[in-house]
């Protein structure tokens with residue numbers, strides 16, 4: 063049976079990808095940030111997930127205004143890194159898990175989540191930067207990501223985005239779907255984006271460390287309550303792009319405790335300001351044996 | 353304020369479009385079918401709707417397997433008739449109502465329906481055939497449809513399609529959205545597709561008049577119960593393509609009685625077999641003053 | 643436990659679910675390409691060469707070349723996609739649907755005018771309706787070999 | 792009653808909702824076109840001519856030519872789309888975001904290294920934070936005219 067063993071939460075700033083790709087990770091500006099992911103890379107080497115269910119948002123890359131899906135699940139075999147205007151990131155193609163993805167789609171749609179099924183999608187920094195942070199740059203001798211990835215894109219670009227509670231409930235449905243899949247698989251679910259940031263207008267550059275850290279506290283301890291926070295609070299407290307944090311609630315909703323199991327173990331927690339315009343938060347939660 | 357005054361239900365067979373476009377409506381094969389819509393055309397002339405919210409399904413026309421939205425709402429200003437392989441139907445472009453459509457999208461997404469917003473979409477026979485049946489062919493002297501149309505596409509091509517109950521609940525949310533729009537508008541909601549038909553395999557040609565007529569009875573009298581019918585009953589009793597009938601439940605869910613108002617008046621009912629491979633059903637329900 | 647597929651016991655019917663969709667992805671995308679007039683021309687000019695541009699299986703290509711829609715469906719095709727091949731050939735949906743029964747065009751058309759195929763005996767595999775495997779092909783094609791319908 | 796827009800009272804912020812999206816449709820679709828290298832070349836070769844290929848308003852074109860991202864946003868632009876213009880110009884997200892504050896690149900960068908902009912006074916229109924309309928432009932650009940920050 064497939065099992066969700068852990069959830070991972072991390073920001074996904076494009077400048078982080080650029081810093082990696084241009085070899086700047088040891089510069090004084092970037093060093094503290096990347097040091098914050100040293101533990102995570104070692105942890106992933108030990109965990110060896112088979113599949114990562116990766117919740118992210120497209121930043122006007124694969125989806126233009128022609129079609130804006132609220133929730134889109136990738137059921138393809140492969141996804142190429144996107145050219146976001148600076149050329150594609152020099153990272154491997156992403157390999158999907160079509161059978162598990164199709165299984166999840168079927169289960170979750172029957173649970174009244176109105177997914178869009180996607181078979182063709184270039185993936186932008188929202189998906190590739192978390193992979194780089196958690197797995198490092200794959201060596202040329204074995205140039206591939208160490209696991210399969212199911213991309214799950216959430217609309218957080220055009221308002222209204224899905225509510226925190228909708229995301230949390232969706233996480234529950236995803237858990238049910240994954241854990242009903244026949245094959246033995248070690249599955250992680252990642253929530254990416256955020257934390258506080260605003261990329262627009264005279265209010266650009268807003269950062270709210272206190273709110274961010276309270277978000278991390280509550281995500282660990284009382285996610286169902288946190289899911290009730292309305293959009294407007296994200297905008298007001300964490301900046302217009304801070305709304306990306308609703309995606310973390312999907313990953314959190316898929317953890318065992320939400321379905322009546324034991325509380326997850328907080329394996330790692332990290333917070334750093336700034337990466338470019340953004341506050342970087344990172345959290346690893348492991349499910350515990352019942 | 354915008355008001356839903358009536359709902360209309362009709363099949364949307366491609367051959368009906370071809371019969372109209374090729375001038376065959378008075379041939380013995382087609383005459384009884386088109387006669388069944390004479391009342392409806394007169395009724396529409398009296399009703400003069402401002403906007404039709406038109407629930408239909410795309411038949412692998414605008415949506416390939418690259419992207420399959422469960423529910424997609426059109427917020428564009430204009431939609432072109434699609435070339436489904438035989439060339440585009442010779443009918444006018446469809447004009448949308450971007451402001452009302454965007455308002456509905458916003459309201460319904462906030463009510464936890466995970467819509468895909470679409471701004472570019474060619475519309476196939478699923479949308480244009482019902483327009484032709486209800487409005488006739490627009491004269492060359494005034495070559496346009498007599499009202500605006502908000503296209504709402506439902507996935508009924510790749511299983512799993514949304515459940516009958518999900519569709520019915522969505523109808524309720526759409527009603528709430530439309531009736532909270534500031535402008536005075538006479539809005540109709542149409543559910544299209546079906547009735548019994550199967551286009552594939554050795555079982556092609558299946559028709560189930562009894563089941564279809566019972567569906568019409570229940571759609572009028574006990575839609576909430578009807579919405580509980582599982583997919584497999586549609587397939588078994590009404591053929592693999594009979595599943596399109598779940599779309600009628602969206603229109604029915606938007607009627608006043610479902611929100612506690614008076615029962616609608618059955619203005620017209622019609623049933624005919626066959627049109628090509630399909631049983632044609634047609635129903636008009638008018639909301640009554642409270 | 644895997645998800646239920648309660649539709650596997652319906653005779654003469656393939657439900658286009660996620661599994662079929664994955665199997666038929668390139669076949670169906672090839673079909674979509676025929677919505678452009680210039681692609682229809684290129685396909686008609688050299689079917690095999692056009693098919694070889696797509697990552698379809700050899701079996702899918704053979705099924706298309708044979709215009710055997712049941713075979714196309716078994717390899718993951720969906721009727722709304724496959725209809726683009728029919729449109730390219732100038733066929734109607736009725737001709738396409740009928741072709742999957744073994745009946746002649748006239749036989750199928752007459753069945754429809756007569757009220758269509760009855761659901762009786764065709765709800766579950768193992769019953770005795772005309773859509774059941776033991777009664778294929780239907781119409782005169784069937785009479786030749788089985789002597790009964 | 793129309794739908795609530797509870798985000799209209801956040802200073803220095805335009806939420807990209809359905810109304811903005813409709814207003815900015817062609818502006819944003821123009822931006823998307825810059826994801827192709829050949830379009831970036833064509834745009835750089837003759838910006839005006841390239842813009843004229845799109846059904847944008849004259850104001851939207853002027854806003855793009857002026858590289859005034861606040862102006863672009865008022866006409867319906869969204870930052871993720873507008874970022875494609877910045878990418879074409881070789882600008883980073885930090886440079887783009889900073890350009891909307893009136894600060895120099897260095898001033899903005901220093902603000903971020905110092906922990907970013909505080910939410911204090913910037914939650915509601917009418918408060919007195921640095922993102923409020925009465926304090927624009929920010930940084931040295933503001934000091935010149937108002938003498939205070």
Ligand SMILES: [Fe+3]
Nearest residue numbers: 188255256306
């Ligand atoms: Fe992001």
Ligand SMILES: [Fe+3]
Nearest residue numbers: 478545546596
């Ligand atoms: Fe249809």
